Amino acid sequence: MKLSTPILVKSPDLKLNYGSQFFNIGSCFANNLANKLSYFGFKTQQNPVGILFHPFAIEQFCKWLEAEAINLDLFVEQNKVWKSLQAHSVVQGETPEDLLFNLQKAVVETRNYLKTTDTIFITFGTAFVYHHLPTKKYVANCQKQHSSLFKKELIEIKALVEAMQQIIKTLSKFNQANIYISVSPVRHIKDGLVENNLSKANLLAAVHHVIENNTNVDYFPAYEIVMDELRDYRFYNRDLLHPNELAIDYVWEKFSIAFFEENALQLMHKVGKYRKLSAHRPLQENKATQLAHLAKINAFKQDLLAEEPHLQLDK
Template identity: 45%
Template sequence: MKLQTQIPLQKAEKQIDYESRLVFLGSCFSENIGEKFTYFKFRSLRNPFGILFHPLAIENLVSRALRKKRYTQDDIFYHNERWQCYDAHSDLSALSQETLLGALNNGLEKTAEHLATATHIGITLGTAWVYRHLETDTVVANCHKVPQRQFSKELLGIAEMMVALNTIMDSVRSINPKAQFILTVSPVRHLKDGFVENQRSKARLISAVHAVLQEGVSYFPSYEIQMDELRDYRFYKEDMVHPNRLAVEYIWEKFSAVWIVEKARPVMDRVDAVQRGLLHRPFYPDSEQHRKFSENLEKKMENLREEFPFMDF
């Protein structure tokens, strides 16, 4: 796809290949791009606590994981017939305390393990608006549809978010000094906060991110690409807020062009061929033609696994 207005992209300091180890934390951009890396079988972890929208929630996850501070019954609560945790997305809620605590602590362990070996860490910020739980005086990652009267709504300051981002990076560098950080601002507009309020939020996020850029820390303009290059509503889902598949593909093309090394692309093509083959549904599963197709597909997977033992189809 070629558009008239194109945002110039800076070449990455240290590009990604199949030797890289990736961690994606934060809002929807991390989920979408992280899903792409999962599809192409790079070694990656994305959002072990589900989507986290603001920098304080991401800082809490990273700090808690690296300090090995496990979750206990005191950290969870029962609401709407499920056990919940204010530090995680509702995707992690569970019917029993044991299941939720297991998921939370397993997520912490995975996060710590991957951060210690990651070559690239992508952090996407979605909003500067946060909710503070009045009873505990703590900022939550997710309200889980608890009545609004139990929270106050606040707009984080630029300096406050800079501290959170620097704390995240300093914490990781204490155990993994060579990790590269990729910072982005999510193109998803939080219009429930209001049109003006969303713009104020995004402006603060962008200002905070650019204030912490340094060697080993890069900015990818996913927000600007969506707002300026893909500014037509045909690039949005039906809710007119979230980028649709066409927009995600376009932003992925832009991202991969500057962040993925050229030599990885033939491998990605091979992985893509296998993934498409696995999605194939034959009309005649017992036919000789399908048997040969399956044998050929298995051979392709074996060849990839021989070169890259970590690949699991």
């Protein structure tokens, strides 16, 4: 009896291993993937200026990578903390100068990191953007400013394609990395469910147009796996919008099988055991027991590093 509609995940021509270096940018689902990569010891960086939901926001970050000046007119103060409308609120400063320094630091670190990155994952969340009326700029985050300062717009497919092409062009300049694009399965209910579907449709149409015209770009069907293969509320958090841990684990499993070499998959199993051992706390809390447990963890770690020097186990 067939109880689901499986989504085929295309494997890359050259599967990935622990020598691969990953960069993840985009919506919160990009962080889900990056967190899994980090957990299993891969070298990865994620969202240097926080979550960016739409292509225009990611394109703006790419302009910073190409040395465009950061727009100080889009700095705002909120509860004695400065934030940028072009970044997530996780990047902030006590003064405008502090905020500018933190943004510039993130840009410089990303430039350097991308020079040795061979695999990039981009996740687009929405085709809706907010237009900041005073500056006539599209923003990444409204930072709880008054709604009268913004106008919400649905970006048409042509403009989305142009933004995505520019993102790919910029990211490809640092190193000829393979780029994988996905559309986030997270529903943006504030836009309305009908509007959310229209937004996702525009993103999907734009993404596949871009893939057809770039040889180093391919698609990872995270959206289809959650929406069509899982297709059940038990795979969502209580908000019924965000995929839960079970769904994320399922997507990760399909991704891993399709993308990683067999040797990497076997080592990932060992790293998983190491992570669980590291998280375990002995029932007996005497010093001798604790020291023995720490010694066991360290010995396991050294064995793993001897087997694969590229492992990142300190995160």
